[in-house]
Amino acid sequence: MASPTTDEKDDFLLSCRYGDLDDVKQFVAQFGTAAAAEATDDNGNTALHMLCGNGHADLLDFLLPLVPASLLAAQNISQSTPLHWAALNSHLEIVKKLVQFPGGPGGDLIDIKNAAGRSPLGEAELAGWDDGAQWLVQMMKLEPGGDGKETEGDVEAEDTDVASTGGIEIHIEDADGQMAKMRIGDP
Template sequence: MALTDEDKDEILLAGRYGDLEDIREFVSKFGAEPLAEIRDENDNSVLHMVCGNGHLDVLEYLLPLVPPTLLAAQNSAKSTPLHWAALNRHLSVVQKLVEYPDGPGIDLIDIKNTAGHTPLGEAELAEWDEGATWLVKVMNLDAEDAEKGNGDVEDVGDDEIGVPQDIEVEIEDAEGQVARMTIAGTGASKSS
């Protein structure tokens, strides 16, 4: 059965409003393959709609049905579903996207949109400390250090092995605003 424009609009709306029953019906009727290709006029996918509106149950249903590349799909503003989830402060959705075993993982955190913002940058702009803290904790901060140190181990002094150390993070947005964050073993504090 061929998809009509109305069918495409309906699946995007079902994603936006979290209508799992309509999404299951769509998959039953057309299969899962079209889910990866359907976009709105701004190139948003069904995952953009689901993640931007925080529908974790729908996301959990869709993840095994769509190709992992859809997690990193960018709309016309180059924002991914993770950008939308971070902007709208949906922690469980952010975590599910980053931790999905078959997906791109922490690499999603490094994707920049046309404004030059990563999902972490969007969380900071939304003043969403909980999400920004979680993203910083899971992102790969060691890649930069490894390049600088050529594999050398840095002397950590008399600190006990296994004791969490504070991490100082500075994030600069496209407008040159700098946010500083200290991440401790159990939380974070932010200063501007």
């Protein structure tokens, strides 16, 4: 299989950015899945960064099963992952597909911080995207008895009886250092 030129890789990434599924399929057919997985721009953005940041679920459905699961956690020059971009741009369907992808990093994606020190949850909060932030919190791996150190995006479970309260209350420190309370599992 032939290797793509720099221009062909750039065109492929633009196709991912603008949601051109036919061009993406043509690139994969011509150059293979490895070339699709390895393509990056000058800022280290992958095909997943481009399509996740722009909400192209059809492209994600096509590419995700073809590329290595490690690409879900790929960080660009700013250490942002495709999930950071999806959260920043309020694409809930994309966020769900990334976190719930079988064989992928799952909830661990939510803990990855970019160069600004923000997790995808922190990006969602900074963007004022409450629905996405709530969904991400529900998908986080809450571990009782942590080390006591809190950083942006950390979640702390309250000592409550889930059966008697109908859920658990968590406290989240947002990007500005403010504490927010959220209840998960209310009837």
